[in-house]
Amino acid sequence: MTTEVLKVTRSGDEGVLPATNTRVLVTEFEYSRPASVEEACSELAEHGDDARLIAGGTDLIVQMKMERLSPARLISLASVSELRGITADDGLTIGATTSVRSVARSAPVLERYTALAEACESFSTVPVMVMATIGGNIRNASPASDSAPALLAFDAVVDLVSKSGERAVALSDLFTGPGKSVIRADELVRSVRLPRCGAETGSAFVKVARVMADISKVAAAVRVVRDGDRITEARIALGSVAPTPLLAMEAAGSLRDKQVDAALLDEAGRIAASESAPITDVRSTDEYRRRIVATIVRDALESAWLRAGGKEIS
Amino acid sequence: MSNVAPVSDGSQDLRVIRVVVNGETHTGMAESRTLLSDFLRHELGLTGTHVGCEQGVCGSCTVLVDGELCRSCLTFAAQVEGSRIETVEGIADGDELHPIQRAFQDNHGLQCGFCTPGMLITTRALIESNPDPSEAEIREHLSGNVCRCTGYAGIVAAVQQAAREIASADGGGA
Numbered sequence: 001m002t003t004e005v006l007k008v009t010r011s012g013d014e015g016v017l018p019a020t021n022t023r024v025l026v027t028e029f030e031y032s033r034p035a036s037v038e039e040a041c042s043e044l045a046e047h048g049d050d051a052r053l054i055a056g057g058t059d060l061i062v063q064m065k066m067e068r069l070s071p072a073r074l075i076s077l078a079s080v081s082e083l084r085g086i087t088a089d090d091g092l093t094i095g096a097t098t099s100v101r102s103v104a105r106s107a108p109v110l111e112r113y114t115a116l117a118e119a120c121e122s123f124s125t126v127p128v129m130v131m132a133t134i135g136g137n138i139r140n141a142s143p144a145s146d147s148a149p150a151l152l153a154f155d156a157v158v159d160l161v162s163k164s165g166e167r168a169v170a171l172s173d174l175f176t177g178p179g180k181s182v183i184r185a186d187e188l189v190r191s192v193r194l195p196r197c198g199a200e201t202g203s204a205f206v207k208v209a210r211v212m213a214d215i216s217k218v219a220a221a222v223r224v225v226r227d228g229d230r231i232t233e234a235r236i237a238l239g240s241v242a243p244t245p246l247l248a249m250e251a252a253g254s255l256r257d258k259q260v261d262a263a264l265l266d267e268a269g270r271i272a273a274s275e276s277a278p279i280t281d282v283r284s285t286d287e288y289r290r291r292i293v294a295t296i297v298r299d300a301l302e303s304a305w306l307r308a309g310g311k312e313i314s
Numbered sequence: 315m316s317n318v319a320p321v322s323d324g325s326q327d328l329r330v331i332r333v334v335v336n337g338e339t340h341t342g343m344a345e346s347r348t349l350l351s352d353f354l355r356h357e358l359g360l361t362g363t364h365v366g367c368e369q370g371v372c373g374s375c376t377v378l379v380d381g382e383l384c385r386s387c388l389t390f391a392a393q394v395e396g397s398r399i400e401t402v403e404g405i406a407d408g409d410e411l412h413p414i415q416r417a418f419q420d421n422h423g424l425q426c427g428f429c430t431p432g433m434l435i436t437t438r439a440l441i442e443s444n445p446d447p448s449e450a451e452i453r454e455h456l457s458g459n460v461c462r463c464t465g466y467a468g469i470v471a472a473v474q475q476a477a478r479e480i481a482s483a484d485g486g487g488a
Contacts, residue, residue, distance in 0.1 A: 028346065030327070131388065
């Protein structure tokens with residue numbers, strides 16, 4: 001990272017302002033602002049790997065300032081209004097450039113997709129949540145994403161579009177590594193779709209971080225479907241404990257068609273911890289993360305169970 | 315190289331940016347890579363918007379773009395072409411302090427003052443969307459604005475006073 005001290009003059013006749021320490025981006029790039037998905041896809045088809053889409057910019061511009069990314073062209077999605085907004089039908093369709101804050105505050109999300117609302121509410125500080133978009137968060141493919149575990153818990157499907165066509169990819173098949181996904185350079189995330197959630201469904205998101213707005217040390221999102229005193233279907237998704245957001249399949253499977261009690265949830269937490277593969281980094285250690293997975297998965301399951309209308313767990 | 319302005323170094327990539335800042339139309343030149351914070355400060359001369367961490371964490375550079383909170387250090391000027399921007403310079407009515415500004419003064423809500431522009435703008439957005447915020451809501455909303463003097467108690471008290479005064483003024487003026 002370089003910090004250049006530039007003396008900046010102001011155009012006009014007001015003279016020279018004092019030197020500033022503002023970090024000016026070293027590399028130049030072209031900037032365009034297509035008006036439609038079709039135009040954006042044409043530009044992506046032409047510029048491919050050299051281009052980056054920009055929506056909220058809260059991650060991309062930091063990466064550019066740190067010179068980790070130097071795209072030759074930025075394609076702004078600011079004018080592509082068809083990508084913004086939430087449609088509640090049988091399930092839920094969230095346009096890619098819908099802000100994380102809008103998702104957190106959306107009535108259908110709060111009502112039926114509680115874990116997603118909680119994940120988006122804890123995503124960052126308010127101004128960053130206002131700027132950051134759900135599509136950008138998916139595309140970044142961060143293993144520490146808050147939205148990804150919640151979306152995984154709801155079996156989200158990502159709609160991708162390019163000049164050569166459209167395809168839908170299950171989010172569980174999307175991530176391939178830190179910052180990596182199966183999304184091609186010529187593709188644009190159009191929306192993320194969540195299947196229907198009935199009244200017997202409950203979900204919860206729990207995150208451990210120094211303060212809620214921070215990037216997580218560990219995060220878990222769970223969803224359960226209740227029938228009487230049993231869980232008939234469950235998803236347990238984890239963040240910050242593997243190279244990608246992770247579905248703990250075995251832990252979720254251990255809950256199926258069993259009578260719910262404290263021991264069952266404890267055991268699911270333990271299995272989820274064994275399925276995690278955390279590392280030690282600046283935010284936490286592998287050991288702490290693995291232990292915390294067991295605890296927060298258990299806690300999230302209890303919340304989700306109660307929200308699904310289940311009886312108190314003694 | 316280091317004494318050259320990014321807006322006048324002969325780059326071919328200059329564009330005219332037209333924005334409405336605090337109700338007045340401004341035009342200026344910017345490269346694609348010119349950040350909104352730099353555009354406001356260096357091209358339009360509006361140095362009330364401060365630049366701290368330059369990575370969207372500290373909140374000093376916060377402005378409103380079309381009514382929404384925006385980190386101007388994480389936004390290119392080109393992205394706000396045609397937008398309506400509010401900066402700290404637009405808060406006071408001439409020499410008359412805005413109730414938010416007066417409340418910060420009354421409650422010792424500013425110490426060195428560096429973070430204050432972002433605090434004022436963020437407070438304004440909060441009170442507009444939530445006229446009667448609880449202390450928890452105030453702290454949550456301002457959690458993206460860092461005060462290194464750590465004067466948060468005064469800042470929270472200031473926001474509470476400002477909300478009360480604005481509510482009573484709105485109620486009385488109606």
